[in-house]
Amino acid sequence: MSGIAGEMMEPARAVNPSAGTHPITLAVRQVSGAEWDAIIGDFDEVCQEQMHAFAATRWPGVAQEPLIFQRGSTVVGGALVMIQPLPLGVGNMAVVKWAPMLASVSVPDAEALRAAMVGSLAKDYAEKRGMMLSVLLHASASETHQGYVALRQRGFRRGSTLLFPSRYMVRLRLSDEELRKSFHQTWRRQLNKAEKSGLEFSRVEPEGIEAFKELYAAMTERKQFPDHSAYETLDALMALDEPLRPELFFVRHEGETVAGALVFKAGKRTVYLYGATNDKALPLRAGYFLHWHVIRWLRDHTRADWYDLGGTDGFQGLHQFKSGMVGTAGAIRPVPPVLNYATSPWAGFIGTAAFTARDIVQHTRRHIDGLRSSKARPDQEPYVWDESFK
Structure with a gap:
């Protein structure tokens, strides 16, 4: 994946559980940030963290790769993938937050489409490019998080958990x-x-x-x-x-x-x-x-x-x-744990180590902030x- 806007990627395929062994074939297209924001505005699962305008400001040092998935001529979903450099220049990690997003959650094979998109991401970023792919899904209003279950079945391993996930x-x-x-x-x-x-x-x-x-x-x-x-x-x-x-x-x-x-x-x-x-x-x-x-x-x-x-x-x-x-x-409902996928042992090791170090820093900062806050306003709620x- 070269990062050139408009480039066609290798088709994604996944099995549709509702149709026996019939595979879903999706075309994958990388677009520019401006085109990405224009397209996802009509998605059912759009969120602010997946917008180019948000991510470019929030994480200015991280490369963005906005990917659109199509079935025939119909856009069925997408994911803004962020390429996170790891410390000491030891490699990169592909991070997907609150995605892949479905364009429509009401189509009968919505979760199979999500699985096809995940399969494409895993094949490109983990299998071909040797990165660890890290996916954080939204909390689901349903008691069973179907997207989380599907990724675990796909071979994704449970990673970091938010300190307060509800x-x-x-x-x-x-x-x-x-x-x-x-x-x-x-x-x-x-x-x-x-x-x-x-x-x-x-x-x-x-x-x-x-x-x-x-x-x-x-x-x-x-x-x-x-x-x-x-x-x-x-x-x-x-x-x-x-x-x-x-x-x-x-x-x-x-x-x-x-x-x-x-x-x-x-x-x-x-x-x-x-x-x-x-x-x-x-x-x-x-x-x-x-x-x-x-x-x-x-x-x-x-x-x-x-x-x-x-x-x-x-x-x-x-x-x-x-x-x-x-x-x-x-x-x-809780935000599920981060899910990680890597085919390279080295990519899995350094990616997991980076998450562990980040968690330690964030949890320590939260604890210190809590102590400072309680001292600064002891008489307030x-x-x-x-x-x-x-």
Whole structure:
């Protein structure tokens, strides 16, 4: 794979379980970053980490290889593969985060198509190019993660696990009455109080991002918490066209903006990206009011089935807030472990060693940050809803 945009790769094949031994044959085409972003906007499984605009800003030193898979003339999926240089120049590793993505999750052989895409990636990056291929899949709303099972059967080995893997997902396709009934009692009670506080909700045009930045900066200064999010990608995301550009929402009280949220809305799974509040938001319960109206807006203005709230970084207060919103209709599911595939023993060894070293550094940093955070604000709640940055 040479990295030349538009080059045709060797066809991918996989067995379709629903059709006996009939193989699925896919054509693979590498495209430019701009073309990639234009194509994936209509995918059911699109996500911000798989966008060229995001990845180029978040990981500027990593080469990107955006791959489109076609069955005949129909695009069925894709994967943005990142070529990660390993320390000391000992080699490279191919990393695929939240992919391969399906263009449609409703086709009868969707998981067989995913298996065909994975097979193509494994053959090219591991078997031909001698790298370790590392795949991190999304949390699945289903109890059984079919994609994870398929990769394990394909020969992928279990690798690193996120420190706090649970993801909190709100079901969107419910009426207002069904939504409120699904919330946990305490969450619903706080929402009722918020609705009596004179708050106003609005969707804001992209130009409002500067006001959000001011709110965010003031909050980070006030809370004094370490920010490990991808906040530096914000300008690149807001410069995108529909449908990949995030939506911006504000809650105001007596004309003052007290809370804001940025939400990724493309595809079948919307994602809460960033939130910010001022010091008046907590007593007004603005977080409850904001998310209630965001859920309703997403239901009415997108084709998504789920609103992914992200994780908690282990903070109990954030778990209580998000689990109360997920309620009885939603799902709390773990992000599966990283899955690694290598045919070269050396590639498997150095790739695994690199992941182990990274995990040690990240876990140590999280522990130190937690100690600093608790000393910096001993009189405050350990964590509140508006700090849930991915």
